[in-house]
Amino acid sequence: MALPSTPLASTALRLTREDLLRWARECGFDLAGIAPAQPLPEFKFYEQWVQRGRAAGMGYLTDHRMEARRDPRHLLNSAQSILMAGVLYKSPQPSIGTLDDPTRAWISRYAWGADYHDVLRARFELLAKRLPAGVEYRICVDTAPLLERDYARAAGLxxxxxxxxxxxQGQGSWFFLGAMLLSVELPADVPPPDRCGSCTRCIDACPTQAIVPTGQAVPAWELDAGLCISYHTIESREATPEPLRAAFGSHVFGCDICQDVCPWNRRAPQTEVAEFQPRAFAPPLEQMAALTEEQFRALFRETPVWRAKYRGFLRNVCTAMGNAPRREYQPLLEQLAQHAYPAVKQHAQWALDQIAKALRE
Ligand code: SF4
Ligand code: SF4
Structure with a gap:
């Protein structure tokens, strides 16, 4: 949302970097910094990543919105600075992987609580109320075409x-990011150095080898979304390629493995935000497979899991059941093998085949 324009010379004097960062903290952001609202050299890498086909089926990253990501001023003509801000979401529950129980549905940590879009937007709106009259702004929380991670880096986060x-460095990677474009020029932060060093834990731990070399020096690694569990269980509407399914384990929505193993997350602080506390922590697969569409809506409508839609979620639950093959899953899977949605049908049949194979052995 943009407020009516007024000459900026006077308002620029009344909005300081220090005030803005202090207000960000007071409005509930754990991290905040300022980046210039200009194109970044990282855009070139994003273009190459798309050209290499690494975005898989994510049309919103490859269609006309791709060009819009080149310059944040496409989002707000008058933008001169970007306030990048983050809210931590790590709740006290352990990483689901440590439960070591394949009969539980593993949902990515970021999706355990309420939808972060609403939580972050509400905080930015509080902050906007403090801006001097005449400052134009636009709030972007993960839905506008903006290279949020790259601007967050440029903002020193x-x-x-x-x-x-x-x-x-101090807070790890369990946080949500949002941006506020501002029509005021403010001193920008400095990006911190890369502290991965020679570590390769995330690359080694990824069950599908989705972190692949770029063939260039910087960045040396990139994500092949077509191999990533998060892409297939959240974004894709298709059946998952069969050779990948066994590596999905019990993941039914997203995957945290490459963050769980990161040493910078060992001492990551926990959030106190009530909205990010889990609503359904690792529920039994059987319960999830038996959900009606109405029950799915009641449980997940206001959480990020909603993005997978009922059909996508059922497809993922079938994969997880096939990876934890148990005779008692057969009746539920036989019902799901009659489902109207082809991907659910296919995955249910695949899971039944895995169970039949396990029972023969
Ligand atoms: S989210 Fe999971 S599948 Fe995707 S890159 Fe990370 S570890 Fe690999
Ligand atoms: S595990 Fe963390 S520190 Fe190690 S390479 Fe991966 S992202 Fe970097």
């Missing part, structure tokens, strides 16, 4: 790790 997450 962290470096981009080999796992492609933004990592903050």
């Amino acid at each position: 962290g470096w981009i790790g080999k796992n492609t997450c933004l990592i903050n």
Whole structure:
């Protein structure tokens, strides 16, 4: 949303970097910094990544919105600075992987609580109320075409790790990012150095080898979305390629492995934000497979899991059941093998085949 324009010479004097960063903290952001609202050299890498086909089926990253990402001024003509801000979401529950229980549905940590878009936007709106009259602004929380991670790096919030997450030296990588474009020129922060060093834990731990070499010096690694569990369980509407399914384990929405193993997350602080506390922590697969569309809506409508849609979620639950093959799953899977949605049908049949194979052995 943009407020009516007024000459900026006077307002620029009344909005200081110090005030803005202090207000960001007071409005509930754990991290905040300022980047210039200009094109970044990282755009070139993003273009190459798309050209290499690494975005898989994510049309919103490859269609006309790709060009819009070149310059943040496409989002707000008058933008001169970007306030990049983050809110931590790590709740006290352990990483799901440590439960070592394949009969539980593993949902990525970021999706355990309420939808972060609403939580972050509400905080930015509080902050906007403090801006001097005449300052134009636009709030972007993960839905506008903006290279958020790269601007967050430019704003000094962290470096981009080999796992492609933004990592903050003191706070790790469990945070949500948002941006506020501002029509005022403010002194920018300095990006921190890359502190991954010779570590390759995320690359080694990825079950599908989705972190692949770029063939160039910087960045040396990139994500092949077509191999990533997060892409297939959240974004893709298709059946998952069969050779990948066994590596998905019990993941039914997203995957945290490359963040769980990162040493910079060992001492990552926990959030106190009530909205990010888990609503359904690792529920039993059987319960998830038996959900009606109505029950799915009641449980996940206001959480990020909603993005997978009921059909995508059921497809993922079938994969997880096939990876934890148990005779007692057969009746539920036989019902799902009659589902109207082809991907659910296919995955249910695949899971039944895995169970039949396990029972023969
Ligand atoms: S989210 Fe999972 S599958 Fe994707 S790169 Fe990270 S470890 Fe690999
Ligand atoms: S696990 Fe190691 S290489 Fe991967 S992002 Fe973390 S520090 Fe970097």
